[in-house]
Amino acid sequence: MVQIFARVNGTEHPLPQDSRRTLLDWLREDLGLTGAKKGCDHGQCGACTVLVDGRRINSCLSLAQLHEGDEIETIEGIGGADSLSTLQKAFVTHDGFQCGYCTPGQICSAKALMRELAEGWPSAVSEDVAAHPPISGEELRERMSGNLCRCGAYSNIIAAIEEMIAEAPGTPAGRQDA
Amino acid sequence: MRLPLADLYNKPDERNLLDHTRQGIIGKPLDRPEGPLKVSGSATYAAEWKLPGCVDGVLVLASIAQGKVTKIHDKAALAMPGVLAVLADKAMLRRPAQGTAGKAPAQDVAKVEYFGQPVALVVAETFEQARDAALALKVEYKAAKSPIPFDPESPDAKVEKAPDRKAVKGGDLDKAMKNAAFSVDVEYDTPGHASAAMEPHATIAEWQDDKLILRGSYQMLAYNVKEIADCLSISPKKVRILSPYVGGGFGSKLGITHEAVAAAIAAKELGRPVRVVMTRQQVFQAVMRRSETRQRVRLACDAGGKLIGLGHEALVSNLPKEQFAEPVTQATEFLYGGDNRLLKVDVARISRMTAGSVRAPGEAVGMQVLEAAMDELAEKIGIDPIELRKRNLPGKVPVQGTAYSSRMLVEALEQGAQAFGWDQRNAQPCQSREGDWWIGMGVASAARVNMLIPAEARVTLKADGTALVETDQTDIGTGSYAILGQIAGEMLGLPIARVTVVLGDTSLPAGAGSGGSFGAISTGSAVMRACEAIRAKLADKLGCDAEALDLKDGVASSGDTSSPLEHLLDGGDIAEIGSIKPGKTALDYAQASYGAFFAEVAVHAFTGETRVRRMTGAFGFGRVLNAKTARSQCLGGMVWGIGSALTEELAFDLRDGHLVNHDLAEYHVPVHADVPAIEVILLEERDAAASPLQAKGVGELGICGAAGAIANAIHNACGVRVRSFPITLDKVLPHLPDPFAPDPFATAA
Numbered sequence: 061m062v063q064i065f066a067r068v069n070g071t072e073h074p075l076p077q078d079s080r081r082t083l084l085d086w087l088r089e090d091l092g093l094t095g096a097k098k099g100c101d102h103g104q105c106g107a108c109t110v111l112v113d114g115r116r117i118n119s120c121l122s123l124a125q126l127h128e129g130d131e132i133e134t135i136e137g138i139g140g141a142d143s144l145s146t147l148q149k150a151f152v153t154h155d156g157f158q159c160g161y162c163t164p165g166q167i168c169s170a171k172a173l174m175r176e177l178a179e180g181w182p183s184a185v186s187e188d189v190a191a192h193p194p195i196s197g198e199e200l201r202e203r204m205s206g207n208l209c210r211c212g213a214y215s216n217i218i219a220a221i222e223e224m225i226a227e228a229p230g231t232p233a234g235r236q237d238a
Numbered sequence: 239m240r241l242p243l244a245d246l247y248n249k250p251d252e253r254n255l256l257d258h259t260r261q262g263i264i265g266k267p268l269d270r271p272e273g274p275l276k277v278s279g280s281a282t283y284a285a286e287w288k289l290p291g292c293v294d295g296v297l298v299l300a301s302i303a304q305g306k307v308t309k310i311h312d313k314a315a316l317a318m319p320g321v322l323a324v325l326a327d328k329a330m331l332r333r334p335a336q337g338t339a340g341k342a343p344a345q346d347v348a349k350v351e352y353f354g355q356p357v358a359l360v361v362a363e364t365f366e367q368a369r370d371a372a373l374a375l376k377v378e379y380k381a382a383k384s385p386i387p388f389d390p391e392s393p394d395a396k397v398e399k400a401p402d403r404k405a406v407k408g409g410d411l412d413k414a415m416k417n418a419a420f421s422v423d424v425e426y427d428t429p430g431h432a433s434a435a436m437e438p439h440a441t442i443a444e445w446q447d448d449k450l451i452l453r454g455s456y457q458m459l460a461y462n463v464k465e466i467a468d469c470l471s472i473s474p475k476k477v478r479i480l481s482p483y484v485g486g487g488f489g490s491k492l493g494i495t496h497e498a499v500a501a502a503i504a505a506k507e508l509g510r511p512v513r514v515v516m517t518r519q520q521v522f523q524a525v526m527r528r529s530e531t532r533q534r535v536r537l538a539c540d541a542g543g544k545l546i547g548l549g550h551e552a553l554v555s556n557l558p559k560e561q562f563a564e565p566v567t568q569a570t571e572f573l574y575g576g577d578n579r580l581l582k583v584d585v586a587r588i589s590r591m592t593a594g595s596v597r598a599p600g601e602a603v604g605m606q607v608l609e610a611a612m613d614e615l616a617e618k619i620g621i622d623p624i625e626l627r628k629r630n631l632p633g634k635v636p637v638q639g640t641a642y643s644s645r646m647l648v649e650a651l652e653q654g655a656q657a658f659g660w661d662q663r664n665a666q667p668c669q670s671r672e673g674d675w676w677i678g679m680g681v682a683s684a685a686r687v688n689m690l691i692p693a694e695a696r697v698t699l700k701a702d703g704t705a706l707v708e709t710d711q712t713d714i715g716t717g718s719y720a721i722l723g724q725i726a727g728e729m730l731g732l733p734i735a736r737v738t739v740v741l742g743d744t745s746l747p748a749g750a751g752s753g754g755s756f757g758a759i760s761t762g763s764a765v766m767r768a769c770e771a772i773r774a775k776l777a778d779k780l781g782c783d784a785e786a787l788d789l790k791d792g793v794a795s796s797g798d799t800s801s802p803l804e805h806l807l808d809g810g811d812i813a814e815i816g817s818i819k820p821g822k823t824a825l826d827y828a829q830a831s832y833g834a835f836f837a838e839v840a841v842h843a844f845t846g847e848t849r850v851r852r853m854t855g856a857f858g859f860g861r862v863l864n865a866k867t868a869r870s871q872c873l874g875g876m877v878w879g880i881g882s883a884l885t886e887e888l889a890f891d892l893r894d895g896h897l898v899n900h901d902l903a904e905y906h907v908p909v910h911a912d913v914p915a916i917e918v919i920l921l922e923e924r925d926a927a928a929s930p931l932q933a934k935g936v937g938e939l940g941i942c943g944a945a946g947a948i949a950n951a952i953h954n955a956c957g958v959r960v961r962s963f964p965i966t967l968d969k970v971l972p973h974l975p976d977p978f979a980p981d982p983f984a985t986a987a
Contacts, residue, residue: 081366085366093279095279097283097436097437098515099438099518100902102902104902104903105518136280139278141274141275142274144278148274151273152273152274156277157276157277158715158717158867158871158874159435159436159486161485163279167277185911197915201910201911207909207910208902208909210433210434210486210907211436211486212908212913214877214913215873217910
């Protein structure tokens, strides 16, 4: 069997031999990157959100072997406990979590969302799909709706994201180092 | 060492120590100390421990609702790659344990009592192998000859009085209804709910000789140890549970669940650690549900809007012999007056997964219905619904005659109303329209009983002037790490950075566990008492009375004398175990946390879709231990209120008893887009009857009545009174007024 590889948080790793292994299970079980969580294994909760080539995906819905050559970023790549990113810090300050289980997914999702906004992607609530979407609470809530939080920290999560946007230098939502 | 203080909380502790300490961190909105771990994905949850040689087990669920397993064709499964075992041990759980059970629930999985009950466990080297084999496993069943109904409303369903709750009867309710100047007699229903904690139930079991170590996701470890030990017929001393981080519980992890016992049995059998993680669908089908309810509410009042009669009767359901019956009338017992009363709960014995505690059992569904009925009464009388509530707060608990401890319901209603802008509400429906949307406002009271339960904690003041708090208390997102550290820091005069909190390990003193909003006040009181004992020793060392001891920023002082703790301790640690148990204060006072909800909704004039536009909640729950985490608890509860009002519903197929919507795509918990900006007001209150901390529970208060405010807002918006939760658009649509009519309220009436 040919060995194929993907890069995770900047380091190359061999992808698993079992074709059934999801990207999520590969990250958690083989690489020990348990920051991405398994909440439903069906792409319904968003706890497993990671970035693949900068785009957010539900890693439970993707088979690991499909990611040959991909650049994958997980919460561990965004910032460790003693090297938190601006967004992670904002989550702590605004109490954007309670039990913490959905949190890495929320943060990965929020990071990708910034780029989507910067690139002008419309959402279901954008009034003009051709125009650059405004950064409103409504837009943020719509775009974060793939990430469930049963503790109900939603208001605080949005506050954390808004703080990051407010602090981002230059163009709104232009900041990439979430 | 034992504290000189009595364990039993027999008399309200009026000393109010935490208002006299000087560190100034109690109540402050400090960040959670474990926050950096959680936001970086480095907090270790149950399924994430790496144990050498650990293998994976996957449960197999019954595909019939009632009968017997006659044969498990394990040969084919065992021949599949990597498969190590197929187990259907007699000790495996048929039902999960109820909260605080402390003993084994129903075992023996050969008997099937509900659709989706676990019947076997398949273990393999990898998760994928175990999952494949579990899917392939053939199980033969023999259907029960005389099955019980799936439907609580079936005439064949056996209906019993709630085994764990006495009916409240006083005066003559029928007569009061007849004599009332105004009355309502209405029936509401609420559907079953799922806790749906984000982390599915998971256990890694490991045997070290005859000692069992479980790393799992549980809420009440000291009870869970006894439950698992009883299940396996071993001594509780041989069991250790580790649960430092729990990905939500909401009642579903109070008692030991199927995967824990199955993992322990498999690990024993294989001589290797075994991990069993329930799938999301399995959690929905096999773990506790909140019972659906049918509730009749009767309210009778005199011409002055004073209640003379109150009836609240509920039908709930559970499996045969379960002691738990959703305590729907729990808050109705003490909230409003009306001496002619009848409050009771009946339970229908049916075949659905076990019913048990889901966040705020009782009040969560009882209060939303009572508060919707109160709105109906206010409308009939023609007075403001806030005014109706204020007129009906009794001086003592009706029938029982118990005195209230602190009760800040009026303050909550008034301050909430002001912050929300209640004076902008038009009492008449259909008076506010924005485009295609009717806009309306609603109010409801919040009430949730307060409970203190036995708890212990150890606090060690170390020679270096730092403190260590240790207990098996869990933090399920509630903020235990934060508030226990703050209590210790405040009591010992230490900045929060000098306090470390270690939780979730049964080798530590037994805390209360997380549930029923009792974790913070129970385990917090134990921490406080341990610190009091330490303070007494420090006072001795300093040569002053404990009352005269001042502790701040690591310095002990009294009068002119002062000494840094490091000097005073002189190289020695002081370790004390604090303890508390419920005593007479629990009987002498009706204790509850109170609040008020305000909601503004938009109801689509053509489709009947409801959107919550904003919400305000004002809450009084004694001393606030951490304003940030307390606020989050309230926010979370109100989000549950939105789900309960509009989207959440367990749907059963009454032909075969299966749960139709057994995942997060079909069971609709609120998402970001459903939750507007929510305002939370925390009222300053002290309640000495509740705990030495002067604090009461807050974990569940935010849900208790919230959905009622939304239902009332829907009526205020469009004139439609829906008495069946959740209020989905199909229930609103047929009753909507003509969206084009010049005076829509006239057509709606």
